[in-house]
Amino acid sequence: MKKRIYIANTGGTIGMRMTRDGYSVEPGYLESQMQVMTEFQHPTLPDYKIHEYSPLLDSSNIMPDDWLKIAQDIAANYEDYDGFVVLHGTDTMAYTSSALAFMLEGLKKPVILTGAQMPLGELRSDGSENLITAMLIAASFSIPEVCLFFGTKLLRGCRTVKVHADGFDAFASPNYPPLGEVGVDIEVNWSLVQLMPFPETGIKVQRIDPPSVGALRLFPGISAQVVQNILQPPLLGLVLEAYGVGNGPDRDEDFIAALKSATDRGVVIVDCTQCLYGTVDLSEYATGAALANAGVISGFDMTSEAALTKLFYLFSAGYSAQEVKVEMQKDLRGEMTLFHHDSI
Numbered sequence: 001m002k003k004r005i006y007i008a009n010t011g012g013t014i015g016m017r018m019t020r021d022g023y024s025v026e027p028g029y030l031e032s033q034m035q036v037m038t039e040f041q042h043p044t045l046p047d048y049k050i051h052e053y054s055p056l057l058d059s060s061n062i063m064p065d066d067w068l069k070i071a072q073d074i075a076a077n078y079e080d081y082d083g084f085v086v087l088h089g090t091d092t093m094a095y096t097s098s099a100l101a102f103m104l105e106g107l108k109k110p111v112i113l114t115g116a117q118m119p120l121g122e123l124r125s126d127g128s129e130n131l132i133t134a135m136l137i138a139a140s141f142s143i144p145e146v147c148l149f150f151g152t153k154l155l156r157g158c159r160t161v162k163v164h165a166d167g168f169d170a171f172a173s174p175n176y177p178p179l180g181e182v183g184v185d186i187e188v189n190w191s192l193v194q195l196m197p198f199p200e201t202g203i204k205v206q207r208i209d210p211p212s213v214g215a216l217r218l219f220p221g222i223s224a225q226v227v228q229n230i231l232q233p234p235l236l237g238l239v240l241e242a243y244g245v246g247n248g249p250d251r252d253e254d255f256i257a258a259l260k261s262a263t264d265r266g267v268v269i270v271d272c273t274q275c276l277y278g279t280v281d282l283s284e285y286a287t288g289a290a291l292a293n294a295g296v297i298s299g300f301d302m303t304s305e306a307a308l309t310k311l312f313y314l315f316s317a318g319y320s321a322q323e324v325k326v327e328m329q330k331d332l333r334g335e336m337t338l339f340h341h342d343s344i
Contacts, residue, residue: 003046003139006081008073010066011056012089014116014127023119025056030087033120039128046082046139059089059096059115064210064312067099071205074104074111078203083110083138085131090115090162090170093148097157098306101146101333102313105204110143113157114150117168126151126168133182141188144195145334147179154180154188158306158335161276174276175301175337194334211315213237215308217274224254231262237311237324238262238269239304240296242288246271246280250290263295266321270307270328272299279337297325299336306335 009015015030016023031050034040051073057066074084088096097113104111114134116127134149146157148171155173163172180188212234216227218241231238240259242248249255263269271280271291279301282292292298299307310332314324331338 003082005048007050009052009087012115016119059092071103086113094160094305099309101158108144153178213311215239217241228258239307247287250287260294269296270299
């Protein structure tokens with residue numbers, strides 16, 4: 001029997017068409033293009049069903065409620081399909097792939113996010129290759145993870161970042177190797193695939209009830225007042241994008257005091273590096289140790305996208321602030337590499 005794939009079309013560039021106002025999403029357009037393109041009629045492709053969301057969204061408009069909608073859609077159709085493809089705009093795809101990795105508990109089938117930098121109907125579109133390959137991976141490889149496929153690489157969803165605004169190699173996984181690479185053949189590195197020890201109880205969706213969490217990127221000259229304003233209640237958690245291995249301006253006593261005041265009242269502040277590669281180590285420099293002494297915890301080599309969506313997930317699951325601090329420093333879905341186990 002042919003494998004069956006469920007395609008959740010949330011919108012994005014891959015299904016857009018040119019209008020007098022520029023590229024715009026249009027209901028039914030993606031499926032109509034697939035019906036007239038001969039490659040989508042090839043007998044080696046799996047059978048597929050397309051569920052088009054309403055409204056179709058540019059990914060700049062994707063919100064946590066939409067993550068929940070996608071996760072619940074996958075769960076509702078989980079038993080009837082061998083794999084899932086989520087079509088999504090590129091701008092926030094790394095956030096959605098990270099969020100779904102946490103939300104889909106008990107996942108044992110592949111969920112592959114993909115999209116395009118040019119619409120499917122355009123002459124030089126990357127959309128057909130991305131979509132066809134994502135469908136083949138979802139049908140033929142039993143990878144029990146949320147992944148992102150783009151260009152020639154299959155990446156772990158909660159390790160991805162968008163690194164190119166308009167290139168076909170738009171995504172990277174800076175601190176974890178690709179799960180697979182595509183050339184003449186589709187080659188999966190099974191030693192890198194996360195085989196989660198989930199019980200055989202089916203899939204479960206952890207709802208996201210958006211808590212008050214945020215992100216702040218440090219910059220030279222940032223004022224303590226700005227930091228204080230961001231850390232005001234009802235904020236529960238913050239991803240602090242710091243310098244290098246997690247450093248901040250320790251000579252600014254008001255800045256450090258603002259962090260400590262927040263952590264003392266239970267705000268979870270997670271230190272991630274602004275660098276694309278590498279990991280946070282708050283013990284390497286005095287400027288990092290000052291943040292640790294103020295109650296800031298290490299995000300290790302998590303992407304900012306993964307750290308933020310992990311905060312969403314943990315607070316929505318009902319963890320206390322102290323429990324969130326502990327869980328944030330655990331590797332739950334392959335989102336981090338724990339170099340310093342004794343820091344938990």
